[in-house]
Amino acid sequence: VHPVRTHHLRQAKERGERITMLTAYDAMVAQIFDQVGTDVLLVGDSLSNVVLGRPDTLAVTLDEMIHHARAVVAATRRALVVTDLPFGSYEASPEQAMASAVRLIKESGTRAVKLEGGRRVAAQVELLTSSGIPVMGHLGFTPQSEHAFGGKRVQGRGPEAADALCDDAMALQEAGVFAVVIEMVPASLAQRVTEILDVPTIGIGAGPYCDGQVLVWQDMAGLGDWSPRFAKRYADLRGALDGAVRRYTDEVRRGTFPGPEHSFAE
Ligand code: KIV
Numbered sequence: 001v002h003p004v005r006t007h008h009l010r011q012a013k014e015r016g017e018r019i020t021m022l023t024a025y026d027a028m029v030a031q032i033f034d035q036v037g038t039d040v041l042l043v044g045d046s047l048s049n050v051v052l053g054r055p056d057t058l059a060v061t062l063d064e065m066i067h068h069a070r071a072v073v074a075a076t077r078r079a080l081v082v083t084d085l086p087f088g089s090y091e092a093s094p095e096q097a098m099a100s101a102v103r104l105i106k107e108s109g110t111r112a113v114k115l116e117g118g119r120r121v122a123a124q125v126e127l128l129t130s131s132g133i134p135v136m137g138h139l140g141f142t143p144q145s146e147h148a149f150g151g152k153r154v155q156g157r158g159p160e161a162a163d164a165l166c167d168d169a170m171a172l173q174e175a176g177v178f179a180v181v182i183e184m185v186p187a188s189l190a191q192r193v194t195e196i197l198d199v200p201t202i203g204i205g206a207g208p209y210c211d212g213q214v215l216v217w218q219d220m221a222g223l224g225d226w227s228p229r230f231a232k233r234y235a236d237l238r239g240a241l242d243g244a245v246r247r248y249t250d251e252v253r254r255g256t257f258p259g260p261e262h263s264f265a266e
Pocket residue numbers: 023042043044045046047084181183204214215216
C-alpha cells in the first residue's frame with residue numbers, strides 16, 4: 001500500500017476529489033478506518049471528552065496524546081496519522097511548540113501535528129514547518145478556546161469576523177500548513193476560505209464546500225448518547241452495544257453462556 005502523504009491531499013484538492021478524515025484513538029478502530037481507505041486519521045484532543053470522560057479538551061496532557069497516538073500509528077498502514085498538540089503544549093512560544101511536536105513525533109510515530117489558532121500561532125507553524133514537520137491548522141470554533149468563546153458557538157458570523165478568519169487562514173498557509181480544519185462556521189465562509197487557499201480545507205460543521213470532511217468517529221457511528229447537530233449518525237453503535245451487553249448479561253445469569261461450543265474438553 002502507498003501511504004497517504006501531505007502532497008496527496010493538495011493533489012486531491014486540485015483534482016476536486018474530497019478528502020476523508022475521522023478521529024481515532026485506539027488500534028482496533030484505526031485499523032478498520034485505515035482498511036476502508038479513510039485518508040487521514042486524527043488523534044484529536046477530543047480524546048479528553050470522548051475517551052477519558054473529561055468535560056473539555058483542555059484537560060488532556062501531551063503524555064496522554066502520545067499514548068493513544070502510538071496505538072493508532074501501530075495499526076495504520078495507509079492513512080496519514082495527524083495528532084493534536086494539546087492545550088498548553090505550544091501557545092507560549094515557537095520553541096515550546098517545537099519541543100512538544102518533537103516528543104509527539106519521536107514517542108508516537110505520528111507523521112503530522114495539528115494546532116489551533118491563526119495569526120497568533122503563525123510563528124509556531126513557521127518554525128515547525130521549516131524544521132520539516134507537517135502541520136495542520138484549525139480555525140473557526142477551536143475547542144481549546146471554548147471558555148473564551150463562551151461555549152460551543154458558531155464562529156465567523158458577520159463581515160469583520162469573516163475577514164479576520166480569512167486573514168488567519170492566509171497567515172497559516174504562508175506559515176506552511178498542509179491543510180486547515182475549519183470548525184463550526186457558516187457554510188458560505190468555509191466556501192470563501194476554501195476558494196482563497198491553495199491548501200485543502202477540512203470542514204466540521206462548516207458546510208459542504210470544504211475540500212474534505214472530518215467527524216469525531218463516535219459521533220459518526222452513533223456511539224454517544226448525543227451527537228452535535230452537524231454530525232450525521234451513520235450507525236447506531238450505542239443501540240447495538242446496549243443490545244449485546246443485555247443478551248450477554250442475561251445469558252450469564254441464566255447459565256446458557258458459555259455453551260459446550262465455548263468450553264474445552266479434557
Ligand atoms: O480533536 C478533534 O476531534 C478535532 C476535530 C474533530 C477536528 O480537532
